[in-house]
Amino acid sequence: MSKRIELKSLDVYYSSFLAVQDVNMVIEPKAITAFIGPSGCGKSTLIRTLNRMHEVIPGARVEGQLLMDGEDVYGPDVDPVRVRRQVGMVFQRPNPFPTMSIKDNVLSGYKLNNSKMSKTEAEELTEKALVGANLWNEVKDRLDKPGSGLSGGQQQRLCIARAIAVEPDVILMDEPTSALDPISTAAIEDLAVELKEKFTVVIVTHNMQQASRISDMTAFFNIAGTGMPGKLIEYDKTEKIFSNPGQQQTEDYVSGRFG
Amino acid sequence: MATSQLQSTFQGTRDLPRWVSPLMLVGFFLTSFFLQSALASGADSVEINLVPVAVFGLLGYAVTLYVLSRIVEGVRKATDRLVTTLVSTAFALALIPLISLAYTVVTNGVARFDMEFFTFSMRNVVGEGGGALHAIVGTLEITGIATLISVPVGILAAIYLIEYGRGTIARLVTFFVDVMTGVPSIVAGLFAYALFVIFFGPGVRMGLGGAIALSVLMIPVVIRATEEMLKIVPNELREAAYALGVPKWLTVLKVVLPTALAGIATGVMIAIARVIGETAPLLLIAGFTASMNYNPFDERMMTLPVFVYTSYANQGVDMQAYVDRAWAGALTLMIIVMVLNLVARLISKYFSPKG
Ligand SMILES: Nc1ncnc2c1ncn2[C@@H]1O[C@H](COP(=O)(O)OP(=O)(O)OP(=O)(O)O)[C@@H](O)[C@H]1O
Numbered sequence: 064m065s066k067r068i069e070l071k072s073l074d075v076y077y078s079s080f081l082a083v084q085d086v087n088m089v090i091e092p093k094a095i096t097a098f099i100g101p102s103g104c105g106k107s108t109l110i111r112t113l114n115r116m117h118e119v120i121p122g123a124r125v126e127g128q129l130l131m132d133g134e135d136v137y138g139p140d141v142d143p144v145r146v147r148r149q150v151g152m153v154f155q156r157p158n159p160f161p162t163m164s165i166k167d168n169v170l171s172g173y174k175l176n177n178s179k180m181s182k183t184e185a186e187e188l189t190e191k192a193l194v195g196a197n198l199w200n201e202v203k204d205r206l207d208k209p210g211s212g213l214s215g216g217q218q219q220r221l222c223i224a225r226a227i228a229v230e231p232d233v234i235l236m237d238e239p240t241s242a243l244d245p246i247s248t249a250a251i252e253d254l255a256v257e258l259k260e261k262f263t264v265v266i267v268t269h270n271m272q273q274a275s276r277i278s279d280m281t282a283f284f285n286i287a288g289t290g291m292p293g294k295l296i297e298y299d300k301t302e303k304i305f306s307n308p309g310q311q312q313t314e315d316y317v318s319g320r321f322g
Numbered sequence: 323m324a325t326s327q328l329q330s331t332f333q334g335t336r337d338l339p340r341w342v343s344p345l346m347l348v349g350f351f352l353t354s355f356f357l358q359s360a361l362a363s364g365a366d367s368v369e370i371n372l373v374p375v376a377v378f379g380l381l382g383y384a385v386t387l388y389v390l391s392r393i394v395e396g397v398r399k400a401t402d403r404l405v406t407t408l409v410s411t412a413f414a415l416a417l418i419p420l421i422s423l424a425y426t427v428v429t430n431g432v433a434r435f436d437m438e439f440f441t442f443s444m445r446n447v448v449g450e451g452g453g454a455l456h457a458i459v460g461t462l463e464i465t466g467i468a469t470l471i472s473v474p475v476g477i478l479a480a481i482y483l484i485e486y487g488r489g490t491i492a493r494l495v496t497f498f499v500d501v502m503t504g505v506p507s508i509v510a511g512l513f514a515y516a517l518f519v520i521f522f523g524p525g526v527r528m529g530l531g532g533a534i535a536l537s538v539l540m541i542p543v544v545i546r547a548t549e550e551m552l553k554i555v556p557n558e559l560r561e562a563a564y565a566l567g568v569p570k571w572l573t574v575l576k577v578v579l580p581t582a583l584a585g586i587a588t589g590v591m592i593a594i595a596r597v598i599g600e601t602a603p604l605l606l607i608a609g610f611t612a613s614m615n616y617n618p619f620d621e622r623m624m625t626l627p628v629f630v631y632t633s634y635a636n637q638g639v640d641m642q643a644y645v646d647r648a649w650a651g652a653l654t655l656m657i658i659v660m661v662l663n664l665v666a667r668l669i670s671k672y673f674s675p676k677g
């Protein structure tokens with residue numbers, strides 16, 4: 064499953080500070096959408112509103128509408144926990160659970176929610192998720208070892224396996240490769256491209272080549288100055304953004320003239 | 323010029339051989355010892371005071387080593403050696419009371435550290451013999467009950483403060499925890515006594531009361547320790563769990579607590595060790611007795627610290643027997659605390675996050 068996400072005049076606040084202002088965009092299913100822009104323009108903030116992780120921070124709130132296949136994610140009787148089951152997330156720094164084995168990490172979405180499953184089911188699911196994250200061959204002999212014993216790139220793929228094991232509709236990645244070496248980065252980029260067969264993928268990146276290599280759509284955000292809200296400047300097909308952007312700011316940014 | 327200076331500060335130094343420093347240490351202490359004894363024989367006193375021996379030996383060692391090292395090895399290494407000497411001395415100074423205490427308790431305690439001590443109470447014993455079984459049982463029961471009360475209350479309060487608490491209530495709780503940390507133990511005993519008087523009338527004595535008094539002292543320690551441990555659980559782990567659609571309470575229960583468990587266990591053990599030696603509140607509410615009492619809900623109950631205190635304070639005709647029992651009681655208490663520490667270490671080794 065894969066869902067279409069629609070943002071309608073979305074404003075994102077930290078208490079009284081308006082971090083992102085008036086975003087309107089449609090994120091297509093079965094595609095990779097990249098968020099690019101200078102540091103502090105609100106990319107992380109915005110991506111965290113997509114699975115209602117933003118409100119975990121005290122005082123943080125959202126105004127406007129966020130629709131997922133037409134359903135209002137911020138509706139009054141929507142449980143944020145249910146939203147997060149449908150929208151997986153991979154963080155900038157790999158964060159496997161240190162008390163769990165590799166296998167338990169993959170199954171953590173189920174185990175932490177007290178879901179019961181048979182042993183064979185668990186094994187099948189572990190293998191499927193790890194294969195999906197391109198990690199199976201590297202860890203299949205040490206599934207019971209702690210996840211924190213893996214390399215950074217492997218840990219990040221373990222986190223991706225953990226996210227896809229619960230079969231979400233959307234996967235959000237906030238700079239998933241910024242802490243990794245080029246080889247691990249390439250592995251995760253390949254993985255992202257595979258993932259879009261099944262999921263809606265949104266990725267935040269500072270790496271312009273990465274955005275142009277893997278994404279189908281690119282959203283460029285910018286900020287007028289410190290303390291000002293970030294805004295969506297341009298949102299279009301990736302080739303267009305990188306070859307023939309409609310806005311001067313976008314052109315300056317992608318050609319490396321600032322930011 | 324500049325380059326040659328650079329070179330001279332970076333290289334051109336030789337190291338003193340490894341054996342120089344220990345040999346000098348021994349040498350200076352021996353010299354200092356013989357000098358002092360020579361002086362002492364001159365003044366015809368037989369006793370040699372070890373304090374000046376140590377002071378002069380150490381001074382001679384530190385100064386000579388510094389000078390020698392400065393000549394041979396250069397300024398940087400000489401300073402290093404001097405500071406190493408200072409730090410080691412400070413460490414040794416800090417160890418002296420500890421070693422002396424352990425030594426005194428063990429040498430005085432072994433006299434009565436026998437089977438009888440662990441199998442008999444003091445019922446009908448006036449002179450020699452008798453034991454502290456009643457006190458050991460009392461201490462274990464009262465501290466055990468206090469732990470059963472304090473650990474859940476303390477851990478839940480800490481979870482509230484770190485994971486949920488916002489605003490006035492949380493600040494109020496933190497304030498009262500701070501206040502509780504400073505409550506003198508005798509006040510905790512009076513509190514337990516006053517509380518039990520309400521239900522059982524004046525003059526009440528009960529093991530349970532002792533456990534309540536100890537809980538009052540333990541709870542803030544458990545809260546503080548747990549809070550510290552919960553604080554160092556990285557927020558990223560909580561977010562990772564939330565992002566998987568895990569509700570907050572399950573995140574706390576299955577991610578945060580297991581990650582912090584080793585530290586919490588150590589904290590609990592420290593809290594137990596802190597209260598197991600309390601005397602004043604137990605004297606007030608649990609009282610003292612010479613007989614066995616396994617029931618913490620009725621009648622007076624002996625505990626080890628109170629046993630030590632009463633043995634020492636009310637020495638009978640055979641004074642030495644009472645003093646020996648007091649020391650043996652102290653030794654037993656120390657051993658219990660040590661065992662608890664070992665258990666805490668094992669727990670934290672077993673549960674701490676691997677990898
Ligand atoms: N927890 C927070 N509380 C208050 N303000 C915050 C918080 N997190 C971020 N901000 C502010 O929100 C704005 C957007 O931050 P955000 O982290 O979304 O930027 P970003 O585009 O992800 O930057 P980067 O590329 O450096 O990761 C910044 O001005 C930042 O200072």
Ligand SMILES: [Mg+2]
Binds near residue numbers: 106107108237
């Ligand atoms: Mg960011």
